Amino acid sequence: MTMKSMAGATALVLMLSSSLAAYADQEIRIGVAGPFTGSYSRLGAQVWNGTNAAAKQINAAGGINGKLIVLVKGDDACEPKQAVAVANRMIDTDHVQAVIGHVCSSSTLPASEIYSDANILMMTPASTANTITERGLDTVTRMVGRDSQQGEVAANYLHEQLQAKRIAIVHDKDSYGMGVALAVQQRLGEMGIKPVLFEGLTRGEKDFNALATKIKGLQVDAVFYGGVAVEAGTLVRQIRESGVDAPFVAGDGIASDDFPVAAGGGQFIKGVLMVFGQDARQNIESQMAVAALRKEGFEPLGYTLYAYAALEAIAQTMQATQSHDGAVLGQWLRDNSVKTVAGNKRWDAKGDLATPDFVMYRWDDQGEYSVLR
Structure with missing residues (x-):
């Protein structure tokens, strides 16, 4: 490679880096990971629709610290190997600042290790396996019980x-x-x-x-x-x-x-x-979200409002800390409660809900x- 071409390549890298930095200054990129194809795609649809509805509401109210939320979808098909690929892409290519997912516990377990290594906060709206929060990972939380x-x-x-x-x-x-x-x-x-x-x-x-x-x-x-x-x-x-x-x-x-x-x-x-x-559709706090989802032709069954609540919790955490650092966000969640469509939520030292509601x-x-x- 000639000096001229090396200089051109360096300029391109700097330009791309500057572009990414500019985007980072304007938006908050949140990954949404789950089974969007395959046998369990209806579960993925619940999580996507819930998160998407929450993003619209939060963005309409001004976003997070003045930045709009951009959702990045990652399809793992409830397959652990595919979940690992999704997690790596979320970090290396999509540059997400937090993740809502995964859905199947077998996917959440390996993916959460990758997010933890990258210091990215992950909150699953659906995975209940005990092991998820038994590994001492400060950036791993969930919106459901065990x-x-x-x-x-x-x-x-x-x-x-x-x-x-x-x-x-x-x-x-x-x-x-x-x-x-x-x-x-x-x-x-x-x-x-x-x-x-x-x-x-x-x-x-x-x-x-x-x-x-x-x-x-x-x-x-x-x-x-x-x-x-x-x-x-x-x-x-x-x-x-x-x-x-x-x-x-x-x-x-x-x-x-x-x-x-x-x-x-x-x-x-x-x-x-x-x-x-508990059926979050019955909560007073969820009525606006339920109406918005039904208007779009989607009944918020199952994990829909848990995914909505997960994004609300992440948004409030980022707003309060003015940080995207996974460890900082994870610690704030363990020290504070948040108001969501699923009710007031607080977490214990492991990242589990302090009061599950099965x-x-x-x-x-x-x-x-x-x-x-």
């Missing part, structure tokens, strides 16, 4: 309300599904109940008839499933078709309209019980779920 917490709620309901003694526990072998299933098993053990079955299935499979037959043969009082909506819907349909009418209970991974679709009809999901956080829901034959009263 597997251990929802597992306790599910196990208590199985024992105290359903009075089930012969319980089959099925999971999808994933970080989330296995984690919540183990939490249920542990809590049941503390109450002197040993499940008659603890077995895994494989994500992506569609034939669980052999498992359904095994469950039928065990004459169970209840079935608990740890996993996400697609396999849950298929499993509950095949269990019902095999003649098992025992209560079917699941974790928050089925809080998606993928569940009734995969089940093939409301008759198969009627009465299914689900552990999930409750029980029941699905009806119209493909809707509501809180048990």
Whole structure:
């Protein structure tokens, strides 16, 4: 390379650097990571629509310290390897200053290591695996509870309300599904109940008839499933078709309209019980956000308002600290509470919510779920 071409290349690098700096002075770049394609894309749509609605509201009010929010979408398809690629791109190419995501715990775990190394704040609106906040990563937080917490709620309901003694526990072998299933098993053990079955299935499979037959043969009082909506819907349909009418209970991974679709009809999901956080749509603070989302044709189910709340929390943290430093933001969140559409939120030293709000829901034959009263 000649001196002239070297000088030209150097000038180009400086020009690009100056352009990036100029953009950084004008905007706040927030990554939004989740499954936007593939079997779990409806979960990703919840997170994207919630975050996008929050960004519009915050920008209309003046942004963060006078800078407008720009969202950067990263599709991980709930695949850990793809999540790692998304995280690296968010940092190296997109130059995000914080991340909302990921959704599946198996994606959040490896991606969060990368954000931590880059000192980027990450808040997941959906991942509940205990391990996420057990690694001492100062920049990692979440807007939902933990597997251990929802597992306790599910196990208590199985024992105290359903009075089930012969319980089959099925999971999808994933970080989330296995984690919540183990939490249920542990809590049941503390109450002197040993499940008659603890077995895994494989994500992506569609034939669980052999498992359904095994469950039928065990004459169970209840079935608990740890996993996400697609396999849950298929499993509950095949269990019902095999003649098992025992209560079917699941974790928050089925809080998606993928569940009734995969089940093939409301008759198969009627009465299914689900552990999930309080329905933020009922909060006074969320009514403007709910109306805006419905106006755009999107019902804010599942994690939609949790994603909205995550961006609200990040915006308030950046506003208060006037910083994008991940460690600074993470510490501020641990020391303060924030007002969100999901209510007032405060975090503990690990980055977990100080007060999780898991409750029980029941699905009806119209493909809707509501809180048990």
